[in-house]
Amino acid sequence: MKHLLALIPILAILVACGERSYREANYAKDGPRFKALLLYDDGAELAHVQFAHQAIGFFRKLTVGEGFVVDSTQSLSGYSLDQLKEYSVIVALNAAPSKDARPLFEEYMESGGGWLGFHASAYNDARTDWPWFVKFLGGGVFKCNNWPPQPALLELDRSDHPVTKNLPVSYVCPASEFYQWSPEPRKNPDIEVLVTLSAKNYPFGLKDIVYGGDFPVVWTNRNYRMLYINMGHGDEQFTDSTEKLLFINAFRWLLENDPAGNPFDK
Numbered sequence: 001m002k003h004l005l006a007l008i009p010i011l012a013i014l015v016a017c018g019e020r021s022y023r024e025a026n027y028a029k030d031g032p033r034f035k036a037l038l039l040y041d042d043g044a045e046l047a048h049v050q051f052a053h054q055a056i057g058f059f060r061k062l063t064v065g066e067g068f069v070v071d072s073t074q075s076l077s078g079y080s081l082d083q084l085k086e087y088s089v090i091v092a093l094n095a096a097p098s099k100d101a102r103p104l105f106e107e108y109m110e111s112g113g114g115w116l117g118f119h120a121s122a123y124n125d126a127r128t129d130w131p132w133f134v135k136f137l138g139g140g141v142f143k144c145n146n147w148p149p150q151p152a153l154l155e156l157d158r159s160d161h162p163v164t165k166n167l168p169v170s171y172v173c174p175a176s177e178f179y180q181w182s183p184e185p186r187k188n189p190d191i192e193v194l195v196t197l198s199a200k201n202y203p204f205g206l207k208d209i210v211y212g213g214d215f216p217v218v219w220t221n222r223n224y225r226m227l228y229i230n231m232g233h234g235d236e237q238f239t240d241s242t243e244k245l246l247f248i249n250a251f252r253w254l255l256e257n258d259p260a261g262n263p264f265d266k
Helices: 001-022 046-062 099-110 131-137 241-256
Strands: 035-039 069-071 089-092 114-118 141-145 150-156 168-178 179-182 191-197 216-221 225-229
Touching: 035 046, 035 191, 046 069, 046 241, 089 241, 099 131, 099 168, 168 241
Parallel strands: 035 069, 035 089, 089 114, 114 225
Antiparallel strands: 141 179, 150 168, 150 191, 191 216, 216 225
């Protein structure tokens, strides 16, 4: 009995520590936690439109229980800056802002706005004529791509980042077209690459073939609350659980870093 009595204080300490090792569930009590705006273009290439419409369904499904508000638009031109600032993040599914909306988007991002861009939303070349956007993406412009779309082995550059911490160190993603950039984003000290297309894929493609070179597919520019995901072509992107987890992680990470406060702490 004396031995049992001696264990009581120790057990009490262990229980107390256990109680402090986790947080209780946090249920939203005052309505939706945040607002997100989906930007897309129905006039884009068919495969990019397919992805956009599937992505709209994907993000709308995440609102079950009214956890957040998601709106969609094909143009930012009708918004004022104050209206745009109501959205914690703009999710660009297959398009960049139109020329007349570029100053508005720049001001939104420079004032702490969030951007999650997929695939074609970052496409730019000599005809784009938007130096700010090139800087925003890390300095690279379109160099080449594989064709046709195909699955690819991806490898994590960082497994401790909130966007990748629960992903396998490598995985095969669904078929997509991938853009390679020049200069390589990794050469920019402001760019943090999180996922890269594995060199084990080379030569990559059957018609248009990429033979080598650095090929980041997920990265962020530390100067902005942004993240770019190279995938987003066609109707296969949402068939894979790892890929969907990556998308949700990226979405959540951008929201958690909103200068107005982490909406998940509400």
